[in-house]
Amino acid sequence: MILSNYHLHSVYCDGDDHIRDYVEKAVQLGFHSIGLSSHSPTPVTKGYGLPIENFSAYLDELAVLKQEFEGTIEVYAGLELDYHPDFVSFFEEHFFSAQLDYLIGSVHSIGHRPDGTPWFFERKSKFDEGLYGWYQGDIQAVMRDHYQSVRNMVSLGKIDFIGHMDRIKRHCINVDGFDESASWYQEEVEQTLECIAKHGVMLEINLGGLRHPIQTPYPSPWVLKRCHELDIGLTVNTDGHQLSHLDLGFPQALGFLKDAGYTEIFRLQQGQWMPVTLELSKAI
Ligand SMILES: [Zn+2]
Numbered sequence: 001m002i003l004s005n006y007h008l009h010s011v012y013c014d015g016d017d018h019i020r021d022y023v024e025k026a027v028q029l030g031f032h033s034i035g036l037s038s039h040s041p042t043p044v045t046k047g048y049g050l051p052i053e054n055f056s057a058y059l060d061e062l063a064v065l066k067q068e069f070e071g072t073i074e075v076y077a078g079l080e081l082d083y084h085p086d087f088v089s090f091f092e093e094h095f096f097s098a099q100l101d102y103l104i105g106s107v108h109s110i111g112h113r114p115d116g117t118p119w120f121f122e123r124k125s126k127f128d129e130g131l132y133g134w135y136q137g138d139i140q141a142v143m144r145d146h147y148q149s150v151r152n153m154v155s156l157g158k159i160d161f162i163g164h165m166d167r168i169k170r171h172c173i174n175v176d177g178f179d180e181s182a183s184w185y186q187e188e189v190e191q192t193l194e195c196i197a198k199h200g201v202m203l204e205i206n207l208g209g210l211r212h213p214i215q216t217p218y219p220s221p222w223v224l225k226r227c228h229e230l231d232i233g234l235t236v237n238t239d240g241h242q243l244s245h246l247d248l249g250f251p252q253a254l255g256f257l258k259d260a261g262y263t264e265i266f267r268l269q270q271g272q273w274m275p276v277t278l279e280l281s282k283a284i
């Protein structure tokens with residue numbers, strides 16, 4: 001089992017459980033470290049994010065737990081930045097110099113709806129509304145805009161790792177013209193991975209996909225192989241929204257890592273991202 005997890009959602013955003021309960025369960029599981037990563041506030045209301053007025057309470061609670069559990073488990077304060085170019089100045093104002101240990105960068109929205117607001121596509125119904133509405137069914141155009149947005153986010157130089165890089169694919173299981181083996185798609189991914197490697201940003205293996213019909217990690221195993229060739233560092237996380245997700249999928253993650261050629265992953269140690277060999281990162 002992997003003994004760290006830096007992508008977890010609590011009652012501060014759309015998770016079901018309290019931060020303290022995650023930390024206590026992580027201690028029971030023998031974790032080395034744990035990081036909470038609420039969905040960041042954004043200048044638009046979206047229903048699942050941490051309200052900006054609760055941001056300092058979130059940091060305060062993590063600071064208390066960090067101290068209380070010192071010597072038992074390393075507790076980290078993170079945030080899952082909900083990247084959209086319209087939000088960058090808001091992020092700059094509130095988070096880039098905040099007391100956070102790390103930032104995840106995730107794309108949950110691209111472009112704009114006809115009313116000029118960002119197009120959030122996390123729900124399949126919203127995704128289909130855009131794909132078959134203003135994109136007129138052109139999945140290549142959607143994917144190009146998506147990966148361009150990931151590259152813009154990476155180029156900001158502010159994030160530690162990218163969250164669920166290709167999760168958008170889960171909405172495309174039955175979409176005409178979408179195929180991960182298509183050369184146009186692989187070229188977009190390749191360009192994105194090269195950008196990630198150039199900027200020295202890490203990627204996560206996000207195991208959330210194992211809880212959904214798509215049944216793959218994010219990114220897909222073929223992408224992980226290419227990440228290894230490009231020497232991109234990985235963390236392994238579950239994107240948990242409840243306590244039972246804390247270590248869900250970790251045994252499979254070891255298989256994904258091994259198949260891609262990885263022998264080490266990154267974890268936070270004394271506040272620094274450090275490589276750790278897989279032998280040391282798993283329970284004996
Ligand atoms: Zn996310």
Ligand SMILES: [Zn+2]
Pocket residue numbers: 007009080163239
């Ligand atoms: Zn998340």
